[in-house]
Amino acid sequence: MAPGVAADISHINTKSKVTGYDPTPSGLAAALKGAEIVLIPAGVPRKPGMTRDDLFNTNASIVRDLAKAAAESAPDANILVISNPVNSTVPIVAEIFKAKGVYNPKRLFGVTTLDVVRASRFVSEIKNTDPKDENIVVVGGHSGVTIVPLFSQSSHPDLVGNAELLNRVQFGGDEVVKAKDGAGSATLSMAMAGARFAESLLRAAQGEKGVVEPTFVDSPLYKDQGVEFFASKVELGPSGVEKIHEVGKVTAEEQKLLDACISDLKKNIDKGVAFVAQNPGK
Numbered sequence: 001m002a003p004g005v006a007a008d009i010s011h012i013n014t015k016s017k018v019t020g021y022d023p024t025p026s027g028l029a030a031a032l033k034g035a036e037i038v039l040i041p042a043g044v045p046r047k048p049g050m051t052r053d054d055l056f057n058t059n060a061s062i063v064r065d066l067a068k069a070a071a072e073s074a075p076d077a078n079i080l081v082i083s084n085p086v087n088s089t090v091p092i093v094a095e096i097f098k099a100k101g102v103y104n105p106k107r108l109f110g111v112t113t114l115d116v117v118r119a120s121r122f123v124s125e126i127k128n129t130d131p132k133d134e135n136i137v138v139v140g141g142h143s144g145v146t147i148v149p150l151f152s153q154s155s156h157p158d159l160v161g162n163a164e165l166l167n168r169v170q171f172g173g174d175e176v177v178k179a180k181d182g183a184g185s186a187t188l189s190m191a192m193a194g195a196r197f198a199e200s201l202l203r204a205a206q207g208e209k210g211v212v213e214p215t216f217v218d219s220p221l222y223k224d225q226g227v228e229f230f231a232s233k234v235e236l237g238p239s240g241v242e243k244i245h246e247v248g249k250v251t252a253e254e255q256k257l258l259d260a261c262i263s264d265l266k267k268n269i270d271k272g273v274a275f276v277a278q279n280p281g282k
């Protein structure tokens with residue numbers, strides 16, 4: 001595959017005609033070879049009433065096996081993990097890359113762009129603005145209370161404490177799952193968010209400066225509390241992660257949200273790490 005082209009390896013193992021990849025291990029290796037970006041959106045979506053964590057039992061082994069293929073055939077690629085639960089699947093990929101001796105924390109990303117896209121959209125509905133002009137910082141992880149919007153850092157600090165808005169940002173995915181009533185979760189908005197993130201990464205790889213996206217990465221910000229991965233604003237560059245932004249100043253109310261986030265996030269991350277230790281696969 002030509003450099004700069006992303007390999008979407010979700011459809012390889014199945015009967016899907018979308019990509020037409022050869023669904024054998026050598027076909028997968030060929031599809032991955034030379035890719036600069038590998039998107040992993042493989043696995044099952046949730047149904048109404050399920051949490052993202054309920055997908056763990058099915059998706060953990062799917063992501064583990066695809067991570068192995070990527071570690072072998074595209075060890076230097078940027079790996080973009082979309083498969084849920086992102087808070088656990090990203091640590092799974094990290095553990096596999098470590099086991100293969102090719103882990104580069106600057107090249108592993110959990111895609112949380114959709115949380116920012118949603119937050120911007122919901123704020124624009126309230127403020128009657130254009131969502132593309134809204135710049136809402138969302139930090140933490142990608143499920144429920146681990147999704148923490150920081151409205152105090154936006155041009156609408158009055159939105160801190162708006163419980164309805166907070167709930168929509170944290171549980172926007174659930175709204176979609178419920179509306180689709182068994183037919184899956186967000187697909188088009190996810191495609192948009194995934195494309196935005198991949199494009200940002202490619203622009204940064206080509207030398208554009210100041211490309212900043214929110215993303216769930218191996219982060220120093222809360223390691224002192226045992227949390228190895230955290231989503232915050234990240235400046236991208238030719239080597240992947242260029243600079244991880246601090247969370248910055250937050251209100252007391254937002255700090256409470258961050259405390260709840262950290263507690264859940266730690267459990268989600270530990271679960272992914274433990275899974276690989278106990279189920280290393282073939």
Ligand SMILES: NC(=O)C1=CN([C@@H]2O[C@H](COP(=O)(O)OP(=O)(O)OC[C@H]3O[C@@H](n4cnc5c(N)ncnc54)[C@H](O)[C@@H]3O)[C@@H](O)[C@H]2O)C=CC1
Pocket residue numbers: 009010011012013014015016041042043044045046055059062081082083084085086111112114115142184185186187190
């Ligand atoms: N990070 C985010 O913001 C979002 C994450 N998601 C997650 O993305 C994942 C996929 O969701 P959808 O695209 O809606 O589901 P989908 O069912 O439409 O697509 C899943 C794809 O995975 C493939 N697949 C299944 N098992 C596989 C295996 N063993 N190896 C390789 N490919 C395999 C299927 O062939 C299918 O093409 C879910 O886990 C979902 O929760 C979805 C939306 C947003």
Ligand SMILES: O=C([O-])CC(=O)C(=O)O
Pocket residue numbers: 045046052084114172173174176177185186
């Ligand atoms: O909600 C889901 O299951 C899919 C997802 O991650 C999202 O839409 O944010």
